[in-house]
Structures are given as C-alpha cells and as structure tokens.
Amino acid sequence: MPSPTPLTLDPGADLRQLLTSVRETLAADTAVMLLVDATGAVLEPFASSGLDVTLRTGARVPIGRGFAGAVAGTGRPVVLDDIDAGEVVNPVLRRRGIRSLLGVPLVRDGAVFGVLHVGTLSQRHFTADDVQRLTDLADEVASWFADQSLAEHHTAARVLQRSLIPTLPPSIPGLDVAGRYVPAEGDLGGDWYDVFALPDGRVGFVMGDVLGHGLQPAVVMGRIRSALRSYALIEPSPARVLQMLDRKISHFEAGTLATVLFAVARPPFDSFVVSSAGHWPPLVADGRSPATAVALRTDTMLGLLPDRTRTDTVVPVPEGGSLCLFTDGLIEQRFGAEQAVDPDAGLAAVAASLAASRTAEASCVAVLADLIPEHGTVDDVALLVIRREPT
Known part of the structure; x- marks a missing residue:
C-alpha cells in the first residue's frame, strides 16, 4: 500500500479538488461527501472523487442505518475493514468494488451536517492514525464548505432581494x-x-x-x-x-x-x-x-x-x-x-x-x-x- 501523502488541503480549490486531495492523502480510491437533507432524516450524496456514479444515482441513506447513516447518527467515526461484514445501504459501493470504508462526521457549530468517507478497492485495515487524519481533513472540508455556503447564500439572497x-x-x-x-x-x-x-x-x-x-x-x-x-x-x-x-x-x-x-x-x-x-x-x-x-x-x-x-x-x-x-x-x-x-x-x-x-x-x-x-x-x-x- 502506498504511503499517505502529507496532510494538506488547498483552501482555494473547489470541492472536487478538495475531495481528490482527501482521497490521495488517505491513499484511497474514493472519497465521498454526503449532506443531511432539509428534513434531517436522510443523507444525500453531494460530491465525490473516484465515485461519480454515486451522485448520478442519488442514493439516499437514512440516518442511523448502514455505514454512512451510523456515522451521522452517532457523530463518531466508523470503520469497515470489509463491507461484506457490515450493512451498506448504497448498492453503488458494492458494485464499484469497494472493500473497505472509513467515514467521519462533518461538524459545524457542534452539529453534524454531513459525512465524509473514503474507500479502497482492496481490503484494508484503517488505523487510528487514518481515522485522525480523515477527521482533521473533515474539519478543513467542513470549514471550507461553510464559508462557501455562506457566500453562496449571501449572493443568492442579494439577487432575490434585488429582484423583489x-x-x-x-x-x-x-x-x-x-x-x-x-x-x-x-x-x-x-x-x-x-x-x-x-x-x-x-x-x-x-x-x-x-x-x-x-x-x-x-x-x-x-x-x-x-x-x-x-x-x-x-x-x-x-x-x-x-x-x-x-x-x-x-x-x-x-x-x-x-x-x-x-x-x-x-x-x-x-x-x-x-x-x-x-x-x-x-x-x-x-x-x-x-x-x-x-x-x-x-x-x-x-x-x-x-x-x-x-x-x-x-x-x-x-x-x-x-x-x-x-x-x-x-x-x-x-x-x-x-x-x-x-x-x-x-x-x-x-x-x-x-x-x-x-x-x-x-x-x-x-x-x-x-x-x-x-x-x-x-x-x-x-x-x-x-x-x-x-x-
């Protein structure tokens, strides 16, 4: 297995670039970001690197169920060394050939608003260092996403108000x-x-x-x-x-x-x-x-x-x-x-x-x-x- 690249994210990159950096940093084959929907009941795929079909299928994961749902429901990292040994709601992960998964919550102001997970095509044991590395990266992604969302919401609100x-x-x-x-x-x-x-x-x-x-x-x-x-x-x-x-x-x-x-x-x-x-x-x-x-x-x-x-x-x-x-x-x-x-x-x-x-x-x-x-x-x-x- 290749050694992980240094922990670093470019704050000026777009979200796909950030997820690619996450995937490369963890020496993984995929990186996926899911967001809690407006009802607070399910996770929806939002962006990915190495697994674009996830977004096209729009597979929703109930919070509390399956791998990503457990991450969002507990607010804690979840490791699946072999997805055959655990519940994975999204069938795309199995069809893509993913064997191992590591997921961590995306948190802002003390509340979970999404999940960031990485996967590998070969079976792998994610270590405590991997968990910490992805947790640190998730904090950076969460901060970047919050800043971008604020700017986009501000712009959208300005456009709406100017029209009304x-x-x-x-x-x-x-x-x-x-x-x-x-x-x-x-x-x-x-x-x-x-x-x-x-x-x-x-x-x-x-x-x-x-x-x-x-x-x-x-x-x-x-x-x-x-x-x-x-x-x-x-x-x-x-x-x-x-x-x-x-x-x-x-x-x-x-x-x-x-x-x-x-x-x-x-x-x-x-x-x-x-x-x-x-x-x-x-x-x-x-x-x-x-x-x-x-x-x-x-x-x-x-x-x-x-x-x-x-x-x-x-x-x-x-x-x-x-x-x-x-x-x-x-x-x-x-x-x-x-x-x-x-x-x-x-x-x-x-x-x-x-x-x-x-x-x-x-x-x-x-x-x-x-x-x-x-x-x-x-x-x-x-x-x-x-x-x-x-x-």
Missing part, C-alpha cells in the same frame, strides 16, 4: 415616492418594502421584516410579498389582508415570524388606511414641523396568533406632507458617547431629516446619511417615503 424590492417605485400621479434597501454588513435578512397599484384605483404600500438572517428569510419574504399582493386584490381592508396572511404563514411557513405594516390609499391621498402586525408605526410630517409617530394600534406580529382580529387605522396626510415607513434596523443604530441602542433617538433623527427635505428622494438620502454609520449597519434597513404633492 423596487429600486424605483412605480410612478403614481399625486404622490412622490422613494425607497431604499440597505443590506447589513454580514448576513442579509428579510426586510423589504413594496408599492403596487390595485385595480380599483387604490395603491398599496408595504413595509415588512421576516425575522432571521441569510437566504431562508429572503426566500420566505418573497413568498409573503406575493401572498400579500394576492390577498390585497380581493380584500380592501389592510387588517383583513394581514389576518389572511397570518393564517397562511402559520400553516405553510410554520416557525416563521414577521412584522408587516400595510397601508392603502386612493386619490387624492389625503388619508391612508393602515394596519400594523407588530411593526413600528409610520411617521407623518406636515411639511413644516418635525414628523411625529402615528397613533396606531400595533397588533401581534405574523406567525404567533393567526386567529387574532386585527385593526385598521385611518391616517390623514396633509397636502405637501409625508408618510415614512421603515424597519427597525434604521432606528436601532447606536447613538451617543456610550454607543447604546436608543430607538427614541433614532425616531427623533428620522423626524428631523424628514422635516428638512422637500422631496421623497431627498428625504431618503438625508435619513440614511444621518442615521447609517460610515462603517455600515449591523441590521438590514428598509425605508419608504411617500410624499403627497401639492395641487
């Missing part, structure tokens, strides 16, 4: 509308805003925040956004729309929590009907003095009590006045010498910035310039300014 959040809100006669979405310095979340026309002449305005970070909240945000638009076509009351949305989330998106502010108005836009599901109330400005928070009942956030009755509030907006919707990331910046989170200070800063601006676009620029630190924000920020143009 309007850079330029639709032109609405009688209104001057501008919005901004500022991603956090790190994982993206589920913040969004939306502006859409309805067939009866009304216009809908949405500000929302799906709790969590990464790709999944962004995906859920897309589904919530689409559902809200659909319900708004058949239900004129924002409160009823949010109640329908809450039932949908509680049933189909179990475990999801979100805050949403939904407002509708029709020309001449002298009043808006607003309902809040756990979201910060909007600010209203008259164009002369600092903006003030709307006296709005804040109902329960979505995902908690789907049968709870929700309320609508009529909010008057004077000619030349503005309505400002935002997510909590905007006002929960750190203020003062102690750099403490002070939402009241954040609200005051937004109110002052709105009063000093004459257009919706200028308001967005001023608010973000005054509140977002130069080093970036730790939470996503969504902002929507709706200004009623003078007749």
Whole structure:
C-alpha cells in the first residue's frame, strides 16, 4: 500500500479538488461527501472523487442505518475493514468494488451536517492514525464548505432581494415616492418594502421584516410579498389582508415570524388606511414641523396568533406632507458617547431629516446619511417615503 501523502488541503480549490486531495492523502480510491437533507432524516450524496456514479444515482441513506447513516447518527467515526461484514445501504459501493470504508462526521457549530468517507478497492485495515487524519481533513472540508455556503447564500439572497424590492417605485400621479434597501454588513435578512397599484384605483404600500438572517428569510419574504399582493386584490381592508396572511404563514411557513405594516390609499391621498402586525408605526410630517409617530394600534406580529382580529387605522396626510415607513434596523443604530441602542433617538433623527427635505428622494438620502454609520449597519434597513404633492 502506498504511503499517505502529507496532510494538506488547498483552501482555494473547489470541492472536487478538495475531495481528490482527501482521497490521495488517505491513499484511497474514493472519497465521498454526503449532506443531511432539509428534513434531517436522510443523507444525500453531494460530491465525490473516484465515485461519480454515486451522485448520478442519488442514493439516499437514512440516518442511523448502514455505514454512512451510523456515522451521522452517532457523530463518531466508523470503520469497515470489509463491507461484506457490515450493512451498506448504497448498492453503488458494492458494485464499484469497494472493500473497505472509513467515514467521519462533518461538524459545524457542534452539529453534524454531513459525512465524509473514503474507500479502497482492496481490503484494508484503517488505523487510528487514518481515522485522525480523515477527521482533521473533515474539519478543513467542513470549514471550507461553510464559508462557501455562506457566500453562496449571501449572493443568492442579494439577487432575490434585488429582484423583489423596487429600486424605483412605480410612478403614481399625486404622490412622490422613494425607497431604499440597505443590506447589513454580514448576513442579509428579510426586510423589504413594496408599492403596487390595485385595480380599483387604490395603491398599496408595504413595509415588512421576516425575522432571521441569510437566504431562508429572503426566500420566505418573497413568498409573503406575493401572498400579500394576492390577498390585497380581493380584500380592501389592510387588517383583513394581514389576518389572511397570518393564517397562511402559520400553516405553510410554520416557525416563521414577521412584522408587516400595510397601508392603502386612493386619490387624492389625503388619508391612508393602515394596519400594523407588530411593526413600528409610520411617521407623518406636515411639511413644516418635525414628523411625529402615528397613533396606531400595533397588533401581534405574523406567525404567533393567526386567529387574532386585527385593526385598521385611518391616517390623514396633509397636502405637501409625508408618510415614512421603515424597519427597525434604521432606528436601532447606536447613538451617543456610550454607543447604546436608543430607538427614541433614532425616531427623533428620522423626524428631523424628514422635516428638512422637500422631496421623497431627498428625504431618503438625508435619513440614511444621518442615521447609517460610515462603517455600515449591523441590521438590514428598509425605508419608504411617500410624499403627497401639492395641487
């Protein structure tokens, strides 16, 4: 048997190259990486070196059963010097002529997310040194994979959010509308805003925040956004729309929590009907003095009590006045010498910035310039300014 090559992985290599390095380091004929699926019940082949047919057949291994399933189920290495003496669920391994297997768990943040195993075409006794070597390599592969997954999820979330959040809100006669979405310095979340026309002449305005970070909240945000638009076509009351949305989330998106502010108005836009599901109330400005928070009942956030009755509030907006919707990331910046989170200070800063601006676009620029630190924000920020143009 050839002596193992030195233990080393190139962090700049792709996954197939890393698995080839694993195979060569252990002087093995195959190296396979399996990942726990979304249900947490089975392992699915993800990548391999020397056993590509494994991926094409898509053989799934129940956790707790067979060789790889035992590795994932126990979180410990498993050695099979002769696979004929043990249970191997994947028939491809036998058909390929594999005789001996060594598998170790892939672990990240204390949880097993997959299995890395190597195999040989000739019978071999894997030693304690082999086990340690593969365990060390698995740690490197796990770290590489986590970094790559984070980057890919971040990119996917950015692409998804860019496709769903309007850079330029639709032109609405009688209104001057501008919005901004500022991603956090790190994982993206589920913040969004939306502006859409309805067939009866009304216009809908949405500000929302799906709790969590990464790709999944962004995906859920897309589904919530689409559902809200659909319900708004058949239900004129924002409160009823949010109640329908809450039932949908509680049933189909179990475990999801979100805050949403939904407002509708029709020309001449002298009043808006607003309902809040756990979201910060909007600010209203008259164009002369600092903006003030709307006296709005804040109902329960979505995902908690789907049968709870929700309320609508009529909010008057004077000619030349503005309505400002935002997510909590905007006002929960750190203020003062102690750099403490002070939402009241954040609200005051937004109110002052709105009063000093004459257009919706200028308001967005001023608010973000005054509140977002130069080093970036730790939470996503969504902002929507709706200004009623003078007749």
